[in-house]
Amino acid sequence: TADFVEVETETALFHAKVLVGADGSRSFVRRTLKWDDDSRVARLIEVLTPENGRTQPEFRDGVAVFDFTPMTSEGLQGYYWDFPSFVDGQPFMNRGVFDSRARPERPKADLKKTLAGSMAERERDLADYKLKGHPIRWWGSNGRFSLPRVILVGDAAGADPLFGEGISFALGYGEVAEQAINDAFARNDFSFATYRDIVRKHPLFVQLRIRTRLARFAYFLKYPRLIRLGWRVAPWVVKFTAWRDPNYIPGKTPQILLTDLVHSSS
Incomplete structure (x- = not known):
């Protein structure tokens, strides 16, 4: 409805101001709402x-x-x-x-x-x-990440297509979801029309855009000699990135839980 999202479970019926779909690549939220985008x-x-x-x-x-x-x-x-x-x-x-x-x-x-x-x-x-x-x-910068009163995070929204890695990016989604939900309550506007822009501008998801391009290039190589050459060059490329540090973590450990945010808003 215009005022809330109705969520029915086996044990109860919930009305929520905002529904966060954090339920993985096989997202029930995405499937139930017949999410319309061209994600791979x-x-x-x-x-x-x-x-x-x-x-x-x-x-x-x-x-x-x-x-x-x-x-x-x-x-x-x-x-x-x-x-x-x-x-x-x-x-x-x-x-x-x-x-x-x-x-x-x-x-x-x-x-x-x-x-x-x-x-x-x-x-x-x-x-x-x-x-x-x-x-x-896959994560795609032109993907659809929200509907009115509903946002997707983590693997439900999209993971790294280069390595299939999702945990560190899931942590980043928590930060942008917090920002978007705070903004929605502050303006009393739950359309989440700007959620995709918030996601795309976050430094962590700039990395995802780069990895998407790298995936298309790395897996474009068809001939064994080119593939072997590409992986010989890769270590030299890595030396000029943050990945050269074994202790580098793409996503920061979240300092706030979405449940804390909900409690503070109620």
């Missing part, structure tokens, strides 16, 4: 494999692996990864493949085959583990 979707599959955290170098040295060789061997528009992680205090390796689909006109890589091959190189059999998959929605 990348593909991702992954498994968890139990590991010995004392002997596995990724755990011991605190490193993650990004392997781009499937770009040349499997036609993947992305990479294979090994991320050390802990589940209920136990060490697991998160292994998966990311396909950006930056060039949708090209044939789709067989993600399951690519993952199985990369895991076999690491003496793991994909058939032994539970496979999970989900889409990752």
Whole structure:
């Protein structure tokens, strides 16, 4: 309605001045409201494999692996990864493949085959583990991020199309959402007509625009020699960016929660 958003759950009915869709790439908010934009979707599959955290170098040295060789061997528009992680205090390796689909006109890589091959190189059999998959929605500067009384944040609005990374940018979304919601209450204008401009001007999302361009270029390369040359040049390019610092964090840890903001406005 003009005065509130009605949210119906299994247990209660809520009326809210503002609805923040922070529910991931498969956003229920986006689907329910039949969100109309031309955002793209990348593909991702992954498994968890139990590991010995004392002997596995990724755990011991605190490193993650990004392997781009499937770009040349499997036609993947992305990479294979090994991320050390802990589940209920136990060490697991998160292994998966990311396909950006930056060039949708090209044939789709067989993600399951690519993952199985990369895991076999690491003496793991994909058939032994539970496979999970989900889409990752691209961020686009011309995307639609709001409707009257509704804004999208985090992966629901869009993640990094170059690496599929979303956590640090989700932190940045919190900051711009706070600014937009404060402004809406101050002016009693909940159209959020300026929300996209606020997002686009934020320094963190300037980085997202750059990564979108880089994704289209990096995954445009078709021939193995060009791909190998590109990744040889990449470390030199990184030296001139903030990414050269291993401690660099794109997004700041939020100092305020959106729930705090709601409580202070009520």
